[in-house]
Amino acid sequence: MGRLDVEEAVETVEMVRRMNLDVRAVTLGVSLLDCASPDPGELRERVVGKLLDVAGDLVEVVEEVEEELGVPIVHKRIAVTPCCLIVAPAARELGEEAALELADALDEAAGEVGVDFIGGYTALVYDGFTTGDEAILDTIPEALERTERLCASVVVADERYGINMEAVKRAAEAVKETAERTDGLGCARLVALANAPENTPFMAGAFHGVGQPDACVNVGISGPGVVRAVIEELGDVDFRTLHDEIKRTAFKITRVGELVGRRVAERLGVEFGAVDLSLAPTPEEGDSVAEILEGIGLESCGCPGSTAALHLLMDAVKKGGAAATSRHGGYSEAFIPVSEDAGMARAAREALTLEKLEAMTAVCSVGIDMVVIPGDTPVETIAGIIADEAAIGVATGKPTAVRIIPAPGKEPGDEFELGGLLGKAPVMDVSDYRPTMFRRRGRVPPKFPR
């Protein structure tokens, strides 16, 4: 290594100490394809056995790398093969009972390994329902109620196949019932997806795709605080300069993610998958994507100009990030969750409406995320929100998602506390007019290629 540059060294240190630079998530993807069995007891035994075997050292290894490098790593997680596939042989005879057995097995293994979340309680229903999908869809609310760490997802649309509107409605029903059973909190672990990436480290939508290796490590980066500080320091520079500086910052942040992923994968003896080039905010002061957008030039995030600001930010993050890792994956977008981003939560009391948020998601993933709506919102309205987001996904080819919380007993303007890194948010207003389209059956066809 050439001579040390004091300014560079200080920059690195300040990113970590003052600007909340961290690696947001290290997620170990594990294939459970070899665990399927028609006997639920055997399925459970195989699943727990494989996870303890492959992921047993995950937490220890990640903590070791964190300590060694001096860079904080916030979450350790596991993503597994979509459960609709694993449960299928047992679900043929035993349906829901088999699915719940699998849910318990995953939660038990996650607890034993010591990870925060385990993702993959997933139904892949963008083009129709199988026995396994039915078992998962029917049990999501109960599974989320009886587990602590399990994350569920319903893939309702895909750009190649269109939108399964019946799946959209069932996902909305699952959201509503989950809210009722868990006082809203379980909805943070449930997401409806379009174009679901098979290698994202981020929850609640992470699962381990069938084309992936037996096990691999995916890394999600962070760093809104760093980007915000850079923009603040720059002052009123022109757009191109602003874009360039964000790009450079994204490059540096992503290189750290790449370093961490490589090292963790090597120590675990598994493949290193992808880096998700996402700006993931936290409720912590300054660690906010909304504040970045306001730094670019908005009085309050959600006012006119917000979509343009987000587009500029996203493009710079992707270009800088892509130069720093040869394998980007997952969403690779800025997250704009409302409750998890203190600036977004504040903006939801100011300029930000649900409709503007939807417009913003047309230029970035991952959609309507961690939005709290009134508890009495009808299922059809929730389905309409999911369908709109799926349509944006199908039309643009981007992954999009809806993670929405109809908080029981809450009305617009009330505060809803999710706790910890999930944050808190005001209950957002939803249109009183509801869609009537869900009386129809079938799918919305895929987009004609451009």
Add this chain to the structure above:
Amino acid sequence: MTRAVVTVIGVDRPGIVAGVSRVLAEHNVNIEDISQTVLRDLFAMVMLVDLSEADVSVKELRRELERVGEELGVDVVVQHEDVYRAMHRV
């Protein structure tokens, strides 16, 4: 872990370099490179150190340097050389 970057930031006063270096020497950590400057009115020093012959782990060294930093009124941060290299060297 073989090499680490030790960064010291704080208000300048006599004894900072000596205090930090003493801890390194006590644990047989070799200083390979050192530079210092004044950044935005603050004293900033950065050292590249070799821990291959050290009698402590990086974790223990970090704790001890942080404690000495507190006594001297400066921030001391220990990061793996690779973090610096990943960010600033293409």
